[in-house]
Amino acid sequence: MFSLITDHPFWLLFGYLLGSLSCAIIVCRLSGLPDPRTQGSGNPGATNVLRVGGKKIAVITLVGDILKGVIPVLLAKLYGASLDLQIAIGMAAFLGHLYPVFFHFKGGKGVATAIGVLLVASWPVGLSTVATWLFIAKVVRISSLSALIAFALTPLYAWWWEPQQTFFLIVTGAMSAMLIWRHRSNIRNLLAGTEA
Numbered sequence: 001m002f003s004l005i006t007d008h009p010f011w012l013l014f015g016y017l018l019g020s021l022s023c024a025i026i027v028c029r030l031s032g033l034p035d036p037r038t039q040g041s042g043n044p045g046a047t048n049v050l051r052v053g054g055k056k057i058a059v060i061t062l063v064g065d066i067l068k069g070v071i072p073v074l075l076a077k078l079y080g081a082s083l084d085l086q087i088a089i090g091m092a093a094f095l096g097h098l099y100p101v102f103f104h105f106k107g108g109k110g111v112a113t114a115i116g117v118l119l120v121a122s123w124p125v126g127l128s129t130v131a132t133w134l135f136i137a138k139v140v141r142i143s144s145l146s147a148l149i150a151f152a153l154t155p156l157y158a159w160w161w162e163p164q165q166t167f168f169l170i171v172t173g174a175m176s177a178m179l180i181w182r183h184r185s186n187i188r189n190l191l192a193g194t195e196a
Helices: 002-007 009-019 023-030 046-053 055-079 083-098 111-121 123-140 143-161 166-182 184-192
Strands: none
Touching: 009 055, 009 083, 023 046, 023 055, 046 055, 055 083, 055 111, 083 111, 083 166, 111 123, 111 143, 111 166, 123 143, 143 166, 143 184, 166 184
């Protein structure tokens, strides 16, 4: 991991800065809507934007957040980067979304950006995660629970589809753990039976 940081600082910085562009905040500002951090759940993500601005704005936010994971990893892949470097850059974009330098390090929960990273770095892992999320969402109709279950299973998918890629498994596991941690208020609401 240390050599990845020292040998490829530009890629990692690019991933982090792109991830730091909060699509929810930018889209709401451009649409004349309130800052999503001051409305609903207070989370700058697509689900909360849905509450604030409706489906169209939420879809734009969702696509933007996914692209923040897709673009840096895809460019690295086209450049010929190894899977280790791709997932490291993806992690940088994910951290940018969670802790954006442009928005006082107060970001979203990372679901869409993590999905974008996984779809490019290892499409079988990404599709498995998306399929799980969609299936659980269809059954329980609770966005946070769908994300929690999907990402709890993502390291298992990484182990299954990329069995020789230890670093990929470690980073995917770390990403999933951070995403679940960011949902801790949702977990409390789920346990209390008050989650929307």
